[in-house]
Amino acid sequence: MNFENLNLSAPLAQALQEYGYTSLTPIQEQAIPKVLQGQDLLGCAQTGTGKTAAFAIPILERILQNPKNKRQIRVLILTPTRELAIQIGDNFKAYSKHIKISHAVIFGGVNQNKQVNQLKQGVEILIATPGRLLDLMSQGFVRLNGLDTLVLDEADRMLDMGFVHDVKKILTKIPTERQTLFFSATMPQSIRKFAASILTNPAYVEVTPVSSTAETVKQGVYFVDKKEKTPLLINILKDQSTDRTLIFTRTKHGADKLVKQLGKVGIPAAAIHGNKSQNARQRALEDFKSSRLNVLIATDIAARGIDIEELPYVINYELPNVPETYVHRIGRTGRAGAEGVAVSFCDQEELNDFKNIQKLTGIRIEVLSPITA
Template sequence: MSFDSLGLNADILRAVEEQGYREPTPIQRQAIPVVLSGRDLMASAQTGTGKTAGFTLPLLQRLVNKQPHAGGRRPVRALILTPTRELAAQIGENVRDYSKYLDIRSLVVFGGVSINPQMMKLRSGVDVLVATPGRLLDLEHQNAVKLDQVEILVLDEADRMLDMGFIHDIRRVLAKLPARRQNLLFSATFSDDIKGLAEKLLHNPEEVSVARRNTASEQVTQYVHFVDKKRKRELLSQMIGEGNWQQVLVFTRTKHGANHLAEQLGKDGITAAAIHGNKSQGARTRALADFKNGGIRVLVATDIAARGLDIEELPHVVNYELPNVPEDYVHRIGRTGRAAATGQALSLVCVDEHKLLRDIERVLKREVPRMAIPGYEVDPSIPAEPIVNGRQQQRGGGRGNGGGQGQGQRRGGNGGASSERSNAPRRPSRPQGDGAAKPAGANARRRPARKPASA
């Protein structure tokens, strides 16, 4: 099957061809006809499957087919909501590439940068708006954008948005949209929470799934190496050096851990940079660009900061620390082995993380193969210590550990939600993304001071 057979117009096909795409992926073959038909869609697809084109191409087609009323400022006709800055930027780039021969204006808005230029661009009118939830609500609150003429709503990576506590913001956005619209929901998994959201959002949707629930790509070769916590960095440096790995994405649980590891790798003679929510958007963009063009060999990232990273033919992903939520393991290693490429995912597991590994293997429904490098045998006398950072505490009903990565905090998304609203007025009705626990007693309802953005 070719893109020509999907019912897309010549200008869109021309743009697709210029991007080097010849045949649609499975998710594109299934999703594009559904979107073109005007039906609501609930789609499950792993990262790297081409799902972004699965909704942007038919979305553009529908906008072109149904021209808005002449005169006046262009209203926002398509709204794409994403959980993080990086993913928003990536989708925005795709929309621009695919619409280059169309009379379509698009804009990307997210936090961590000044809100004023975004307001200026919105005044001139845009057809397609790609946004993170918090910044979108800030813009709407300042009357910079109206959402009453949205024809198509896309929730991308809906599972991640729910995990990050965006459900209340999503509901606020939905309340500002017209009742008659097309809804497209994309998620890596169909959890019970996602199904609950879909029941309220979608109307008689078509369901599309191109991967079994919570499965890892078969193109990714996975390994586990048991190693003492204090020797992880030494082992990682040795493997990068001896294997001559030139491009490695490494995951840590915390922002501090990402900074420290990048610094230590640098001392080992391995060029590295860290990205997380406390980094400015400019610093994150530069680090990613350096990583893509070979300026640095290792990019150390927290989960949220890495969400939406699009790195072609990434050969190596390393879990320096296992995620607290097993589904995040699938998202992490999905950074490699994308499309038709192959990749390797290595997890360095210390005694503290044995339960996390068992949880991951339960999701995968198989054991991850073990490997061992002589000289890094585990010291059996070292006791396991509890892991308190990250989303494990959050899922237990807490707000997350303020010293942790902030994964899954309320408003902890957009790649750093606190900074997302740095240029907008505060509104007490919306939760902050600082990840700190609320004070108890009489002060429980007081708004906490703004803290640095979480990863």
């Protein structure tokens, strides 16, 4: 299906054409018509599936079809991190290039004055992280009584980072008569329960998790004892000291522990996970992107949305217990035709996870001989 089939308003269609959009992704094809009809939506989709456009485009079209007070917030998009808020803001800026619709992005960790000035001028679309939004609401700078649409993006990550109470507080301050769009990459029982409490007869859309890995990624596995993982990692990193490497752990504690262990042997590294402040995460990401830091350690939820060009190495220090997660992890390298290397460490307890990964991807991952000092 093409965007032309949606019969969008001319200025919106023009911006999408200039942005290079032609065909809809599966999530867009399923979600956009439902959102245009005003339905609530429960969407299961990962970052990288075209999810932002799936809600941003119909939201802009609905505002165009039903213009109101331009100084009143009509749409609120809640997102767990500063990085994601900025990214969504950039998308809205691109799509509304030829439309007089104002939007603002607010997040913590920075001085609020610039954000407050924007709000005072009046905005129709507000993209916010929960903490800063509540803060500005309590100071009287944000009123949500005219809200038409609420979007909760990356809801599972929001819960993981402990924002559920903030979100519930915000929900008490907005009209009950509204359209609600709820997106999550995973749908555990806790998320379904939370979604059921705030959605009214929602349409359910889901994008099948990816199972194929890029052909440009060279994949290998080391079968090692758990206690040998850190020495092996140190040897690999020393062997390729000039290359940026993204390392995945299963837990926040594991990520922090690894940073300390690498620091002791003179390998600078930083960790990003839900317990880190937005400033710390942003700084670590910027240092990594600019190659001031060559080793970044991440948990799966924190790594979502990391888009780094020419990332040569991904290391699975611990294998994920969901095989689709492996595909997402190693998809950080080998992008846009560039070559990449993805290496996994597999101990005795993870053998079953490894077999599931091989079954899902349908490829035989090369067994590597451990590098010794």
